[in-house]
Amino acid sequence: MTVSGTFDAALGSRWAGADFVRQRALKLLDGVVALWIFAGGIVLIEPSPYEVMFLAVLPVAIMAGIGLYRSTFGLLAIMLCFIPFALIAAIQVRFTPVSEALIFTAVTIFLMLTSYFVANYLAESTEKRMRVIMRAYTVIAVILAIIGTLAYLRLMPGADLFLRYDRAKATFKDPNVYAPFLVLPAMFALQRVLLGRGWQSFIAAGVYFVLFVGVFVSFSRGGWGHFAASSLITLVLVFLLEAGARDKVRILLMTLIGAGMLIVALGGLLSVPAVANFFELRASSQNYDTGETGRFGRQGYALELALDNPWGIGPGEFRNLRIIEEPHNVYITVIHVYGWGGGLLYYLMIIATLWKGTVMLLRPSPYRLMAIPVMATFTMVVAESAIIDSDHWRHFFLLIGMIWGLSTAIANERRVSARREQMLI
Structure with missing residues (x-):
C-alpha cells in the first residue's frame, strides 16, 4: 500500500506503551465509527449529532494510527484551498449575523474533513x-x-x-x-x-x-x-x-x-x-417551479448575483434579497456562498470524485462490487443537486469519502476477483 505516514509513528518514538494504546484504539475505532454513521440519520439542528460524534471518532483514529494515503491527498488539498475562500465569503454578509455565517461555513469544512477521514479509513x-x-x-x-x-x-x-x-x-x-x-x-x-x-x-x-x-x-x-x-x-x-x-x-x-x-x-x-x-x-408541475420567483427564476437571479460578486455574498444572504427562497441549485449556490474560488474548488471536488469513481468501475477488482452501489447513488446525488441545495448533506460527503477510499483500495489491490459472497455487503 502507498502510505505517506501514520499517526502512530510519532507516538512510538515518545512512548513505549504506544502499541498497547494503538491495539485498544483499533478495537474501539470500528464501534465508534458505527455510532457516528448511525448518528448521520438525526439532522434536526446544526451542528448535528453527526458532527459531535465525529469529534469522538477523530481522536480514536489518531490513537489507532490510521494511515494517510498519498492517493487521498488531492481531497485534502481541495479542502485546504477551499477554506480561505469560504471564510472570506462568510464575512461578506450584510443581513445574516457573521457568527451564523461562520458556523455554516465551519460545518461545510467539517464535512469535507469527514470525507478525507472516510477515504483513509476505507483505504485499508x-x-x-x-x-x-x-x-x-x-x-x-x-x-x-x-x-x-x-x-x-x-x-x-x-x-x-x-x-x-x-x-x-x-x-x-x-x-x-x-x-x-x-x-x-x-x-x-x-x-x-x-x-x-x-x-x-x-x-x-x-x-x-x-x-x-x-x-x-x-x-x-x-x-x-x-x-x-x-x-x-x-x-x-x-x-x-x-x-x-x-x-x-x-x-x-x-x-x-x-x-x-x-x-x-x-x-x-x-x-x-x-x-x-x-x-x-x-x-x-408546482407553482414554485415556474415564474420569476419560481425555482428556475431564482436560479437565474442567483447566477447573476454570483457573477457580480467574485468574493461571494456569504451563507444565508440570498433569501434576504429580492427573493425569499433559496435557489435550490448547489452549483449556483456554492458560487455566491463561498465565492468564485470556493465554488470552483467545490466543482473540482465533484469532478475528481466522478473521475475516480468511473476509473474504479472500469478496473476489475474484488472491491468493484462495493463501488457499484456507491457510484450509482453518488452520480444521482450530483444530478439531483441541480434542483436542490445538497452542500450540507452528510451522506453526500460520506459518498465522496467512500469513493476516494475504495479507489485507493482498488489501486493497491493485486487481486482482480474474490469470492462473491465475501464482497457482497
Whole structure:
C-alpha cells in the first residue's frame, strides 16, 4: 500500500506503551465509527449529532494510527484551498449575523474533513470497514423509513414530529433530504438481491422494499427520481460488470418479478384516496417551479448575483434579497456562498470524485462490487443537486469519502476477483 505516514509513528518514538494504546484504539475505532454513521440519520439542528460524534471518532483514529494515503491527498488539498475562500465569503454578509455565517461555513469544512477521514479509513481493511459503515447506515435508514411510513399513516404517537407539510421527513429537517438519505443502503440491498443467495437475499429484498416505501411517503419528486435512477444504474452495472451468464438470466427474471411486486405495492398505496390525491399533486408541475420567483427564476437571479460578486455574498444572504427562497441549485449556490474560488474548488471536488469513481468501475477488482452501489447513488446525488441545495448533506460527503477510499483500495489491490459472497455487503 502507498502510505505517506501514520499517526502512530510519532507516538512510538515518545512512548513505549504506544502499541498497547494503538491495539485498544483499533478495537474501539470500528464501534465508534458505527455510532457516528448511525448518528448521520438525526439532522434536526446544526451542528448535528453527526458532527459531535465525529469529534469522538477523530481522536480514536489518531490513537489507532490510521494511515494517510498519498492517493487521498488531492481531497485534502481541495479542502485546504477551499477554506480561505469560504471564510472570506462568510464575512461578506450584510443581513445574516457573521457568527451564523461562520458556523455554516465551519460545518461545510467539517464535512469535507469527514470525507478525507472516510477515504483513509476505507483505504485499508476495506472489506471489514465497509461492512461497519453500511451495516450502521442500513440500520438507521430502515428505522427512519419505518418511522416515516408509520408517521405518514398516522399509526404512531407524535406523528406530526416526523412530518412536514404532511410528507414524511423522520428525523431530518426536510423530506427532500430524508428521501435521498435512504437510497445508498437500498442500492446495496438491491445488489444483494440480484447476486446473492439464500435467506440473506430475502432479507435484502425486505430492506429494499421498506426503503422504497420510505422514499415514496416523503413525496419528494427528486427523491423518487433519485431512487428509481440509482436502482436502474445499479441493475445495469451489476448486469454488465459482475454477472455471469447464469446470473444474467436470473437477474432478468428477478427484475421482472421485482418490478411487478413494486407496481403492486405502489398500486396498493395509491388505492388510498388521500395518498392518490397527494401523489397526483406532487407529480404535477408546482407553482414554485415556474415564474420569476419560481425555482428556475431564482436560479437565474442567483447566477447573476454570483457573477457580480467574485468574493461571494456569504451563507444565508440570498433569501434576504429580492427573493425569499433559496435557489435550490448547489452549483449556483456554492458560487455566491463561498465565492468564485470556493465554488470552483467545490466543482473540482465533484469532478475528481466522478473521475475516480468511473476509473474504479472500469478496473476489475474484488472491491468493484462495493463501488457499484456507491457510484450509482453518488452520480444521482450530483444530478439531483441541480434542483436542490445538497452542500450540507452528510451522506453526500460520506459518498465522496467512500469513493476516494475504495479507489485507493482498488489501486493497491493485486487481486482482480474474490469470492462473491465475501464482497457482497
